[in-house]
Amino acid sequence: MQRLVLSFVLAALLNICTGADWCYQSQVTCGGHCKGPVFWNQVNTECGKSRQSPINIVTRKTVLDETLTPFRFNGYHTAFSSYIKNNGHSVQVNIPDNLATVSGGKLEGTYKAVQFHLHWGNNGGPGSEHTIDGEQYPMELHIVHMKEKYSSLTDALKDRTGVAVLGFFYEESSSTNRRYDDFVQALGKIQNTSMNTTLNSISLERLTLSPGNMTSYYRYEGSLTTPGCTESVVWTVFEHAIPLSRTQLKTFSSLRFHDGKPMVDTFRPIQPRNNRVVYRSGTAVVVASVGLLVASLFVTLGLSRPN
Structure with missing residues (x-):
């Protein structure tokens, strides 16, 4: 006994x-x-409920929502200094309070940026959390925001739409993304859990996409992608991907979990959509439609030319 x-x-x-x-x-x-x-x-x-994230976004089943207009970013261009930390599951950077906000895009008011973290695969292999038509990208960035009226993420998560996460994919590029030099170099200083180092003069604008590539996106209601999996997240997943070289992508796999194992494949598997509707912004459809119109015009002109 x-x-x-x-x-x-x-x-x-x-x-x-x-x-x-x-x-x-x-x-x-x-x-x-x-x-x-x-x-x-x-x-x-909560992790077993019906509105979990991430999901596979099937583009042909998305629904056009013309009210998903471009976002209004405030403070995204502002440089700041913060700690980048290996928290045992990922790398995370906390964002100074009230530094940056996002609104528009059919969000319920203004949301302030709280922190960002990443999810990745193994040595540059598939590692994003969300997938598009079954395709898994090498890595995914999550910028976490909460409604301005809340003073803590804990309080915001009690609100069904209290948290807004902007998700960005990464794709392998043949050239190095110099905008990420300082960020990638910092990874060498936080190999083990609880290690941290200072990142100087970074900005959210520097780490994301150009404004022209941030008008095409998908929207759905979901959850945090780690326990407690709280279903209080308005998800925005951008269509265009951020380029990083193979070497830059592989650097993330040099980190280690709290147990000393290589920090690889840090993504939650795809969750059932459970009849949730995934909306797409109107901009992507407009661009696609213009492209089809131009292509059709060329075909028509080609067919009408005399032999």
Whole structure:
């Protein structure tokens, strides 16, 4: 009986010492104690609900919403200094309070930027959380915002639309993205969990897309993609991807989880859409329509020319 009690105590201590009950699938081992994505609902029941993220966006099933107008970004161009930290699951940068906001795009008012983090694969392989028509990109950036009226993310998550996350894909490029030089170099200083270093003079504008590439996007209601998986997120997933070289993408895989394993495949698998509607902005459709019109015109002119 004493041995049985001792076993339970040791198991409890192991859970406390690891610092987290949940982990990514790449961390799961036969003798391990963390719960992979399939069992996250045992860590938090929210993870088993019906409006979970990420999802696969099937473009032909998206619904055009012409009220999904371009966003209004305020402070995205403002340079700031902050810590970049290996938090044991990803790299995260906290954004100074009230530095940057986003509105428009059919959001319910103005949302202020709180932090950003990333999800990636293994040495530049597939690693984004959301997928487009089944395609998984190498990496995905999440800029987390909350409604201006809230003073903490905890409070914002109690509101069904309290949090707005802007998601950006990355794609492999043949050339180095110099805008990311300082960010990628900082990764070498935060290899292990809880390590951090200072990032100087960065801006959200520098890390994202040009304004012209931020008008085509998808919108749906979902959740956080890590436990507690709270279903209070208005998701915006941009169509265009940020270019990074293969070497830059691979640098993220040099980080390590809290257990010392390589920090790779840090994404939650696709969740059921459960009849949720995914909307698309009107701009993407307009651009596509213009392209089709021009192509049709060339074909028509070509056919009308005499031999």
